[in-house]
Amino acid sequence: MSVPCVLSSAARNLSLQCPVAGLLCSRLLGSCSGSGRSMSSTRQMDHLERTANNSRQNALYPAQVCGIENESETVKRLRLAVHPDFSFKAGQWVDFFIPGVETVGGFSMCSSPGLLQREGVVELAVKYTKHPPAHWVHTTCTVGSQVAMRVGGDFYFDPSPSDPAVDLLLLAGGVGINPLYSILLHTTDLLHLNQASGGRDYNIGSAHICYSAKNTQELLFKSSIIEACREFPDKFSCDLHVTQQSTDVDPHLQPFLNRGRVTREELRVHVDPQRTLCFLCGPPPMIEALSKTLTDLGLPKDRILFEKWW
Structure with a gap:
């Protein structure tokens, strides 16, 4: 209401x-x-x-x-x-x-x-x-x-028009999606502004989101995330994960859905030590495990930003 x-x-x-x-x-x-x-x-x-x-x-x-x-x-x-x-x-x-x-x-x-x-x-x-x-x-x-x-908070994405393009990697677990969804929506707004200004505003490289929850019901904002990926297929992509679901999945989610946790192999595809900027938010054990994986893949620690205060 x-x-x-x-x-x-x-x-x-x-x-x-x-x-x-x-x-x-x-x-x-x-x-x-x-x-x-x-x-x-x-x-x-x-x-x-x-x-x-x-x-x-x-x-x-x-x-x-x-x-x-x-x-x-x-x-x-x-x-x-x-x-x-x-x-x-x-x-x-x-x-x-x-x-x-x-x-x-x-x-x-x-x-x-x-x-x-x-x-x-x-x-x-x-x-x-x-x-x-x-x-x-x-x-x-x-x-x-x-x-x-x-x-x-010191966990945010707020580029200036003159800043170099980066490839965003957004890793979320559970309600840790909230700040990352804000960043994704802001990135969408930046793309619209850049289009309207003829390229004079900030131009994101790309944005990939990996989002894990117990089941599809708990995948918040999933329809909007998929919609953004379809609106900007050359800029946005997503992998949605469920870890505790045995029932069938809605067909419109199926192309984006994976069963099980985010894997090293999945992250490897989206890590470029020179261009990737990672925002990570979720349960502390998830953050610690994925942060180690990202550093093992060569992503500098100053390009891995995380929020884990709850």
């Missing part, structure tokens, strides 16, 4: 004086003042602690939920109208503040900066867990709910 994505006056008044802003400052100062690694291993670090060393914008902005969809059985997709000054780079995340919920969430954006420019909205895809912010999204959040967000 959705409503027109315009901020209400109440949402615009949710400013730096709101209760969550004070919590943000105190939590960040606390997490930066000592070594988070010395705390008890029995308590899982929360989002602010895990990302204490990441870059963050200074501003905390109000936002209002203007659309909610079920992306899968376990993932809800939120559409949020944001303040006119809100900005982000493809691949970044937000500190997510919910009035009345003490714990601060951390969610990667799954929309492009272009959508923000065109419609004034951003999108988040949140998997159900008992963690308070995710639980709130799945059990309490409604169209019209008001929150506050602050952009952070």
Whole structure:
């Protein structure tokens, strides 16, 4: 369901004086003042602690939920109208503040900066867990709910028109697809801009996405990913993987689908040490294994960027 994505006056008044802003400052100062690694291993670090060393914008902005969809059985997709000054780079995340919920969430954006420019909205895809912010999204959040967000993260793709072309390799596991989907959408926008300007804007070399999930139901955004590959067949390609599915696969997915995990042989085809820039996001064991495989294939470590704070 959705409503027109315009901020209400109440949402615009949710400013730096709101209760969550004070919590943000105190939590960040606390997490930066000592070594988070010395705390008890029995308590899982929360989002602010895990990302204490990441870059963050200074501003905390109000936002209002203007659309909610079920992306899968376990993932809800939120559409949020944001303040006119809100900005982000493809691949970044937000500190997510919910009035009345003490714990601060951390969610990667799954929309492009272009959508923000065109419609004034951003999108988040949140998997159900008992963690308070995710639980709130799945059990309490409604169209019209008001929150506050602050952009952070050093994992993004934001080339200038004059930057040299690169070949993107996007490796995702589970909901790790979110920032990579944002990057893929941004790359699509860049291609459209380059076409419209007669080649004066940034021109991507190519983009290949390897995306693994338990089953096709949990392959988020799969139809849009395939659509992008069909729109730009000379630029985009994808390999979708399922690791725990025994049932038949939808025929329109079949040409893109593989059973089992991403393999070394599959990656070898898409690794050029001089041109490939890899963005990797998913469960930490997956990131560690694939990072080692990529370095073994000759990809320099500074060309392997990953996000694994959840």
